[in-house]
Amino acid sequence: xxxxxxxxxxxxxxxxxxxxxxxxxxxxxxxxxxxxxxxxxxxxxxxxxxxxxxxxxxxxxxxxxxxxxxxxxxxxxxxxxxxxxxxxxxxxxxxxxxxxxxxxxxxxxxxxxxxxxxxxxxxxxxxxxxxxxxxxxxxxxxxxxxxxxxxxxxxxxxxxxxxxxxxxxxxxxxxxxxxxxxxxxxxxxxxxxxxxxxxxxxxxxxxxxxxxxxxxxxxxxxxxxxxxxxxxxxxxxxxxxxxxxxxxxxxxxxxxx
Ligand SMILES: [Zn+2]
Numbered sequence: 001x002x003x004x005x006x007x008x009x010x011x012x013x014x015x016x017x018x019x020x021x022x023x024x025x026x027x028x029x030x031x032x033x034x035x036x037x038x039x040x041x042x043x044x045x046x047x048x049x050x051x052x053x054x055x056x057x058x059x060x061x062x063x064x065x066x067x068x069x070x071x072x073x074x075x076x077x078x079x080x081x082x083x084x085x086x087x088x089x090x091x092x093x094x095x096x097x098x099x100x101x102x103x104x105x106x107x108x109x110x111x112x113x114x115x116x117x118x119x120x121x122x123x124x125x126x127x128x129x130x131x132x133x134x135x136x137x138x139x140x141x142x143x144x145x146x147x148x149x150x151x152x153x154x155x156x157x158x159x160x161x162x163x164x165x166x167x168x169x170x171x172x173x174x175x176x177x178x179x180x181x182x183x184x185x186x187x188x189x190x191x192x193x194x195x196x197x198x199x200x201x202x203x204x205x206x207x208x209x210x211x212x213x214x215x216x217x218x219x220x221x222x223x224x225x226x227x228x229x230x231x232x233x234x235x236x237x238x239x240x241x242x243x244x245x246x247x248x249x250x251x252x253x254x255x256x257x
Contacts, residue, residue, distance in 0.1 A: 034209075037128065037208065037209055038209075040126075040127040040128045040208070041128070041208035041209070041211065041213070041223065043127050044126045044127055044128065044179075044208065044213050045213045045221055045222075045223055047126070048177070048213045048214070048215050048221035049220075049221045050100070051100070051177065051215055051221075052215050052216075052219035052220065052221050053099070053219060054096045054099035054100045055067045055096070055176065055177075055215070055219055056219040057099040058096055058099060059165055062161075063161070063164070064164045064165050064166050065161045065162060065163065065164055065165075066145055066162065066163050066164070066165055066176065066217060067096070067145075067176075068145050068146070068161075068162040069141040069142055069143065069144075069145040069146045069162075069185070069186055126139075126179060126207070128207050128208060129179075129207065139177060139178070139179060139180055139185070140177070140178055140179065140180025140185055140186065140187045140202050140203075140204060140205075141176065141177050141178075141185060141186060141187070142174075142175050142176060142177075142186070142187060142188070142245065143186040143187060143188035143201050144174075144188070144245055144246065144247050145162050145163060145176070145247070146162075146186060163247045165217060165218070167247075167248065168217055168247060168248050169243065169248040169253060170243040170248070170253070170256060171216070171217040171218040172216055172217070172218045172220060173216065173217075173242075173243035173244055173256060173257065174216055174217035174218075174243065174244065174245075174246075174247065174248075175214055175215075175216060175217075175244050175245065176214075176215045176216055176217050177214070177215040178204045178205075178212050178213065178214045178215070179204065179205045179206075179207055179212045179213060180202050180203065180204060180205055181202070181203060181204075181205035181207070185202065186201050186202060187201050187202050187203060187204055188201040188245070189230065189231055189232060189239045189240050189242070189244075189245045190231070190232040190239075190240075191203060191232075192204050192229055192231035192232075192233070193226070193231065193233065204229060206225065206226055208223065210225055210226065211223045211224060211225050212224060212229075214229075229244070230242040230244045230245065230257045238254055238255070241253055241254035241255065242254070242255060242256075242257045243255070243256045243257060244257045
């Protein structure tokens with residue numbers, strides 16, 4: 001046996017092995033981050049299902065009425081401009097809190113800010129969302145379930161009654177809640193993709209690798225890509241008459257989607 005056969009790896013051989021390992025790791029990492037993101041999306045969808053269950057329980061206890069998108073009322077205590085969004089006000093004890101098990105003072109949805117300034121995390125926190133501003137909750141509701149502005153003292157009780165599930169032609173088509181990326185907590189057929197803080201409506205955030213999770217009026221949740229969300233960009237003004245947006249009460253449905 002020659003003396004050179006007993007040697008260990010040369011430096012070159014070691015570097016080649018390290019380079020091969022680096023290449024393999026480089027190939028695996030994107031797959032791993034993709035799997036991690038898919039996991040977050042599944043967790044988020046599961047949260048939406050829980051939210052759907054809470055909304056369903058709310059409807060059962062409130063004469064079949066869907067959780068409204070916005071409550072707006074003149075209240076001397078809250079001020080004339082006070083807005084109470086169904087989902088977010090829903091975290092107060094008189095709305096969704098009993099069904100979600102969240103802190104009753106968590107009035108700002110995903111991240112709740114109590115009257116003492118303390119921040120509470122609630123089940124409605126998308127794992128893929130990075131919060132920069134606690135006033136942006138990351139969730140958005142349909143404009144079509146926006147409660148009417150009422151100025152009477154008992155407005156809260158009246159404004160809660162917008163649309164009954166039983167009155168809907170296709171409850172499994174009607175969009176209720178999704179993921180948003182603007183300061184506005186409402187979204188409508190003509191502003192789905194336009195994050196514009198000055199507009200009346202916000203936009204859906206397709207934050208899960210091009211998909212967004214959505215909750216429907218029948219309380220089922222699903223993940224959809226942009227092209228599967230009817231909007232002005234796809235159907236023009238006809239999208240207003242889609243069963244995705246129309247409650248079936250204010251207007252006749254032109255097509256199902
Ligand atoms: Zn999400």
